[in-house]
Structures are given as structure tokens and as C-alpha cells.
Amino acid sequence: MITKEEIAASYKQIQDEICVALETADGKAHFEQEEWEREGGGGGRTRVIQNGNIFEKGGVNFSAVHGNLPETIKNSLKVEQDDFFATGVSIVIHPNHPLVPIIHMNIRYFEMPSSFDFGKEPLRWFGGGIDLTPHYVFEEDARYFHAYLKSVCDAYHKDFYHRFKTWADNYFFIKHRDETRGVGGIFYDRLTATEDTTWETIYEFSKTLGRSFIPIYTELVKRNRDKPFTEAQQQWQYQRRSRYAEFNLVYDAGTKFGLETNGRIESILMSLPPTAKWFYDYKAEPGSEEEKTLSLLKKGINWV
Amino acid sequence: MITKEEIAASYKQIQDEICVALETADGKAHFEQEEWEREGGGGGRTRVIQNGNIFEKGGVNFSAVHGNLPETIKNSLKVEQDDFFATGVSIVIHPNHPLVPIIHMNIRYFEMPSSFDFGKEPLRWFGGGIDLTPHYVFEEDARYFHAYLKSVCDAYHKDFYHRFKTWADNYFFIKHRDETRGVGGIFYDRLTATEDTTWETIYEFSKTLGRSFIPIYTELVKRNRDKPFTEAQQQWQYQRRSRYAEFNLVYDAGTKFGLETNGRIESILMSLPPTAKWFYDYKAEPGSEEEKTLSLLKKGINWV
Numbered sequence: 001m002i003t004k005e006e007i008a009a010s011y012k013q014i015q016d017e018i019c020v021a022l023e024t025a026d027g028k029a030h031f032e033q034e035e036w037e038r039e040g041g042g043g044g045r046t047r048v049i050q051n052g053n054i055f056e057k058g059g060v061n062f063s064a065v066h067g068n069l070p071e072t073i074k075n076s077l078k079v080e081q082d083d084f085f086a087t088g089v090s091i092v093i094h095p096n097h098p099l100v101p102i103i104h105m106n107i108r109y110f111e112m113p114s115s116f117d118f119g120k121e122p123l124r125w126f127g128g129g130i131d132l133t134p135h136y137v138f139e140e141d142a143r144y145f146h147a148y149l150k151s152v153c154d155a156y157h158k159d160f161y162h163r164f165k166t167w168a169d170n171y172f173f174i175k176h177r178d179e180t181r182g183v184g185g186i187f188y189d190r191l192t193a194t195e196d197t198t199w200e201t202i203y204e205f206s207k208t209l210g211r212s213f214i215p216i217y218t219e220l221v222k223r224n225r226d227k228p229f230t231e232a233q234q235q236w237q238y239q240r241r242s243r244y245a246e247f248n249l250v251y252d253a254g255t256k257f258g259l260e261t262n263g264r265i266e267s268i269l270m271s272l273p274p275t276a277k278w279f280y281d282y283k284a285e286p287g288s289e290e291e292k293t294l295s296l297l298k299k300g301i302n303w304v
Numbered sequence: 305m306i307t308k309e310e311i312a313a314s315y316k317q318i319q320d321e322i323c324v325a326l327e328t329a330d331g332k333a334h335f336e337q338e339e340w341e342r343e344g345g346g347g348g349r350t351r352v353i354q355n356g357n358i359f360e361k362g363g364v365n366f367s368a369v370h371g372n373l374p375e376t377i378k379n380s381l382k383v384e385q386d387d388f389f390a391t392g393v394s395i396v397i398h399p400n401h402p403l404v405p406i407i408h409m410n411i412r413y414f415e416m417p418s419s420f421d422f423g424k425e426p427l428r429w430f431g432g433g434i435d436l437t438p439h440y441v442f443e444e445d446a447r448y449f450h451a452y453l454k455s456v457c458d459a460y461h462k463d464f465y466h467r468f469k470t471w472a473d474n475y476f477f478i479k480h481r482d483e484t485r486g487v488g489g490i491f492y493d494r495l496t497a498t499e500d501t502t503w504e505t506i507y508e509f510s511k512t513l514g515r516s517f518i519p520i521y522t523e524l525v526k527r528n529r530d531k532p533f534t535e536a537q538q539q540w541q542y543q544r545r546s547r548y549a550e551f552n553l554v555y556d557a558g559t560k561f562g563l564e565t566n567g568r569i570e571s572i573l574m575s576l577p578p579t580a581k582w583f584y585d586y587k588a589e590p591g592s593e594e595e596k597t598l599s600l601l602k603k604g605i606n607w608v
Contacts, residue, residue, distance in 0.1 A: 034585065048584045050584060057582075057584065059584070175563075176563045176569050176572075238579070242576070242580075245580075245582075246553060246573075249554050250553050250563070259479075265480050266585045269550075269582065270584055272582040274582060275579065275580075275581050276546075276581075276582075277580075278549075278573065278576040278578060278580075279578070280352045280354060280363070280570060280574055281570045
């Protein structure tokens with residue numbers, strides 16, 4: 001039986017590894033850490049890197065919190081117990097360069113400790129995913145990204161990639177714009193042991209996914225960081241970031257959970273972009289790279 | 305009996321008056337109009353002014369829509385009828401100048417036409433309000449603003465100002481930041497005829513409120529538009545705008561209604577700021593104007 005303490009400790013370790021690697025990749029900026037405690041129980045380490053060579057604003061957050069669930073969350077999770085434990089690592093990176101993509105990674109574990117006393121299957125699950133939001137979609141990068149994720153998934157279960165890729169398409173969807181947040185990736189929630197997947201497998205998958213973040217993102221940074229770009233492309237980047245903010249504030253379940261459980265606001269909203277612009281009634285020029293990107297922000301594209 | 309057609313026509317007229325006056329005040333930019341139709345019924349005239357001398361981005365929207373309510377809205381309104389009619393004027397202005405405040409005005413009317421056949425009190429109500437969001441709170445401006453609103457309210461009912469001012473304090477509140485969106489104003493919803501207030505009174509109040517927008521805002525513009533400002537103040541303005549975006553995307557009922565009824569997205573989200581910035585873990589300097597502003601973003605301040 002894997003304990004919550006063990007999971008939290010390994011996630012904390014993954015946070016450390018990622019921060020070291022991102023600082024090395026950036027070569028200029030360093031993470032500033034804020035250790036915080038949650039009033040209801042637990043706490044976390046928020047680490048933010050800003051104004052770097054590559055990273056304009058990036059957050060790598062670890063938390064392990066516990067306490068009593070508000071009624072609204074209990075209802076939405078359809079649980080009766082009151083106490084919860086949740087731990088996870090959550091990352092959002094907004095690069096300076098419009099041709100370098102935004103990336104998000106999250107691995108998390110949730111349990112209701114009291115349910116372990118009931119003599120039946122306790123309430124616990126894993127969730128997570130990685131998804132990519134290029135300001136400009138380059139198909140070769142999207143293919144590389146998805147192929148890498150598929151290789152991670154395939155090592156644990158033959159259905160994981162297909163299931164979790166579809167889940168990401170549906171989850172990272174900005175309904176009111178009828179567009180996906182980016183080129184998707186994988187997303188899974190409430191993943192529990194089944195006949196052909198042990199808790200150990202799910203836990204290992206979660207750690208491997210967390211550790212795939214660095215090789216995936218450093219490759220995408222390397223491919224694009226030295227390309228020249230124009231002021232118009234930068235403006236487009238700011239506009240794409242506004243869609244990112246819309247998704248996170250209107251739809252994102254983690255953000256909602258954080259706001260409703262009185263989480264630490266600056267940690268929850270560290271995902272929001274440094275600069276975002278809303279232009280009224282923007283229309284991409286026919287045949288432009290911007291129009292091509294919009295045409296690729298759709299569900300169901302097979303990238304592998 | 306005031307008809308919905310009459311109400312819509314007078315609101316449309318108010319939109320016209322306001323646009324002429326704002327163009328005159330700006331002296332450079334002009335409104336661009338988009339006439340749109342709603343798939344389910346009705347439509348509107350969205351007018352946006354951009355990159356003016358004073359107004360960086362402002363929208364003055366008129367709409368008169370009808371159709372069938374989605375289940376989610378029916379449940380939240382606790383109504384059984386299916387068809388609705390809604391008309392209103394909605395304004396948000398984001399000025400260039402950090403010392404000129406953001407302002408929002410809305411007047412609206414809602415009815416369920418089918419309920420008029422039931423032989424009992426039909427379902428209809430008015431809503432609206434004006435609220436002010438200064439990037440820097442100047443107490444004399446807030447007092448002027450509230451005194452003006454009180455004079456409008458007092459002409460129709462001795463309780464209106466107190467009731468609607470308190471309502472605005474509670475409504476324009478960013479719970480996760482524990483701060484009000486600005487210095488409030490007035491807000492009312494589902495206002496119906498009572499023993500001492502006729503439909504005629506409520507309707508006249510609504511039009512007078514709509515027509516108070518121009519004298520209120522042009523005075524606040526005049527007081528502040530020629531003041532010098534610094535780059536640091538501009539950055540603070542962008543940060544305050546990010547809070548405005550948070551409120552509108554997370555809490556605003558009109559925005560939610562629009563997104564859930566498949567309204568015209570660009571009209572619904574015209575309220576979002578041209579440029580917004582999220583700085584991680586910003587702390588105002590003790591004794592600064594920024595700190596003073598934050599200290600005044602509280603409910604329950606008596607400005608008159």
C-alpha cells in the first residue's frame with residue numbers, strides 16, 4: 001500500500017528536479033520560493049521564475065493540503081466524508097518568445113483518509129496530464145509532443161494514450177470560443193486501480209509523466225528559441241494568452257477547486273499570463289499563420 | 305402597461321445618446337458598430353471605440369434577444385416557462401490614463417412573455433446599475449460619484465440608494481482577493497412593482513440612470529485626464545485591469561448568462577481590458593498610493 005506521505009515526498013522531489021533543470025535551461029533567472037501554510041491544514045512550496053532569458057513567468061508549485069471539504073466540493077465529488085488529503089505538482093510556463101509554446105503539467109493525488117476505515121475500497125485517485133499551448137502551432141512540434149506522451153503512456157497501459165488524449169481534447173476546450181486551448185496532450189482524473197492496472201502502476205506512471213516534463217519542454221524550447229519574430233507575432237502571443245486566461249478562470253477545475261477551498265490565491269493564479277491582450281473582434285487574415293493556428297485548435301486531431 | 309417594444313426602443317435611444325456624447329468627449333476615435341443576430345432570436349448593436357485620446361477600449365452594447373432558456377438558466381432563475389425576452393444597454397470603458405477610472409453601466413429588462421397569459425402577475429423585472437473602478441481611488445471622486453447616484457435614486461424612492469449601494473458592494477466583490485472591484489456604486493436586479501413603486505416609476509428610474517452615465521463619467525474624465533502620470537502608475541493600471549478581468553470571468557452574472565445562452569462572444573467579452581498584467585505576489589509599498597487604494601477596496605464605505 002503506497003502511503004500519502006510517500007506520494008507527497010516523491011512529488012516534492014520531482015518539483016526539485018524540474019526547478020533545477022528549468023533554471024539551467026533559462027541561464028539567467030532563478031526561482032523564488034514561497035513556503036505557505038493553508039489555514040485548514042497543510043501547505044506548499046510555490047516557486048516562480050520571472051523575467052528570464054526564456055521564461056517570462058513560470059510557476060512550479062508543490063502542495064500537500066488536508067482538511068475539511070466545503071459542501072459545494074463534497075457535492076460535486078459526490079462524497080460523504082468530510083476530510084480530504086491532496087498533493088500535487090502543478091506547472092505553467094509562459095515564455096517570452098511567441099514561437100515557444102506555453103506548457104502546463106500537473107500530477108496529483110487525492111484521498112479521503114477517513115474512507116480507509118470503512119473496511120471497503122478507500123476513496124483515492126490520481127489525476128494529471130501535460131498539455132501544450134503554442135501561440136503558433138507547428139505541426140512537427142505537436143507531433144513530437146504527442147509521440148513523446150504516447151511513449152510514456154504505452155509503457156504503462158496500451159489504452160492510456162488514446163483515452164487520455166481524448167480526455168485532454170475535451171477538457172482543454174474553450175466552449176464559448178469553440179476552440180481548444182492548444183494542441184492538447186493528455187489529461188486524466190480519478191484514475192484508480194482496476195483489474196489490469198495496479199495502484200503501483202498508476203503511481204509509477206504519474207512519476208514518469210512528471211519526469212517527462214523536462215525532456216519534452218527543453219526540446220521544444222531548443223527548437224524555437226532562436227527563431228526571429230516580429231512585433232505582430234508578439235501581439236498575437238498576448239492575444240493567445242488572453243484565451244489562456246479565459247480558460248483558466250472560466251473552466252479550469254483545479255482553479256475552481258483552489259478558489260472554493262480558500263487556497264493560496266497567488267499559487268492558484270500563478271498560471272495567469274504576465275501580459276494578456278483582448279482585441280475586439282479580431283479576425284485572422286486569410287492564409288496567415290494565425291489563421292492556420294486557429295484552424296488547428298480543434299478536437300480530435302490525430303498527431304501520432 | 306409598458307410594452308417590451310417600448311422599453312427596447314427607449315434603451316436603443318439611450319445607446320445612441322451615449323455614443324454621441326462619448327465620441328465628443330474623446331475628440332478622436334469613433335464607434336464601430338456591429339449589428340448581430342442571435343441564432344435563437346433577436347439581436348443587437350455592439351459599438352466599440354478603440355485607441356482614442358481618452359478611451360483605449362470602450363463598448364456600448366444594446367441588445368434585445370428572445371428565445372428559449374437553457375435548462376441551467378431556468379433552474380437558476382427558478383422559472384418554469386421556456387421563453388424569454390431580454391433587452392438592455394451595457395457599457396464598459398477602459399481609459400488610457402491610469403488616473404481616469406474604469407466605469408460600467410447597465411440597464412436591462414427581462415420578461416417571460418408566456419407568463420402574461422396566466423391571468424396572474426406576469427414574470428418581468430428590471431435590473432441595472434453603475435459602478436466605478438478607479439485604478440487609483442480618489443476620495444473626492446468617489447464622493448462625487450456616489451452623491452450623484454444618490455440624487456438619481458432619491459428622485460424615485462427614498463430607499464433605493466441605500467438598498468442598491470449595499471447590493472453593489474456585495475455584488476462587485478472579488479471573493480478570492482477579498483477586495484471590491486472598485487468603489488462600488490449601485491446595483492439592482494429583479495426589481496418589480498410594489499405597493500409604493502409602480503412599473504412606471506421603475507422604468508423611469510432605469511432611463512434616468514442610463515442618462516446619468518454621461519454627466520457622471522465626463523466629469524470624472526475632466527477631473528483627471530490632464531494629470532501627469534508615471535510608467536509605474538501605468539503598470540499598476542494594467543494590474544488593476546487583471547482584477548477586473550478576474551471579476552468578469554469568474555463572478556459576473558451577465559457574462560455567465562451570455563456565455564451559457566450562446567450570446568455573441570465578442571459583445572459579451574468586450575468588457576475585458578485591452579491590456580492586463582498579472583504580476584506574481586505583488587505587494588504594495590507601505591504608505592504608497594497603491595496601498596491606499598487597496599485599503600479603500602472594501603465593502604460598506606459610506607461615501608455620501
